[in-house]
Amino acid sequence: MALKVYDLQCDHGHVFEGWFGSEDNYETQRARGLLSCPVCDSTNVQRKLSAPRLNVSHLRAEAQAPAPQGASRQAANAVAAPGGAQLAKLQAEVLRHIRGIIRNTENVGDRFAQEARRMHEGEVAERAIRGTATPSEQEALAQEGIAIMPIPAFLDDDRLQ
Template sequence: MTLKVFDLQCESGHIFEGWFGSADGYESQQARGLLACPVCGSSKVGKKLSAPRINVGHAREPQAPEKTDKTAVAAPASSQLMQLQGEILRHLRQIVRSTENVGEQFSEEARRMHEGVIEERAIRGTATAQERESLAQDGIVVMPIPDYLDDDRLQ
């Protein structure tokens, strides 16, 4: 079965994937009011522009069957998948909320922790591309956080 995967966005700006059994699946579920944001529950959901995903698995050379038995796992139904995606997004947002927002002092605080000047703690904030590059060159690992995971940047 070929699945159609669309990037969806609710009226609050939450972005998530929707997996559908056919190209008409999205339209049908949208018309029946079955689509909802897994983060906030909004039913005002639309497709975002996205690049198509091309499945070229059929172009590969067939492989010899493996000698050992493998356990197969069935993919969850689309409603279960949306619920799972929502739980993951809520968990990620909770992780972000548990960090201290140091704002524009992010690079300075990260460097001070790296050098042992202050105690390490989970922080978040803003940094320019040049500041992030300088931190990386000094062996300080930082990870960008999408705006939709950071409540402070959504306001």
């Protein structure tokens, strides 16, 4: 049986692959709400337009540059590329892990800059926090040597609601 591989996208913009026995199988699963995004679990999933898969590996082999001097061709070209389904699974797992880390932080809200400074100066015990900071607060923290990292809204459950 030949499988149909479709590029799918959820309403949050996450793109992933779905493998189906037929067009009808895809439509039935979508209509019953059985399809879900591996990143955010949204069941609002649509099929994207996708180009047909073409076997052009022979063209890539012809275009490869020679290996750097002293390196074997095999070592110079060693890479890893998981298949589409593997990549979607890996992406989903990484994002679930990141969301878990974020969920296990204390949300200090707009007191973020103040709390980050207090921890940096040893006034309070270090702990994982998240919150909001203005651009000028973020710049001041960076100048003080306090490392911070923006969290995209789609990873923060508090901002998704």
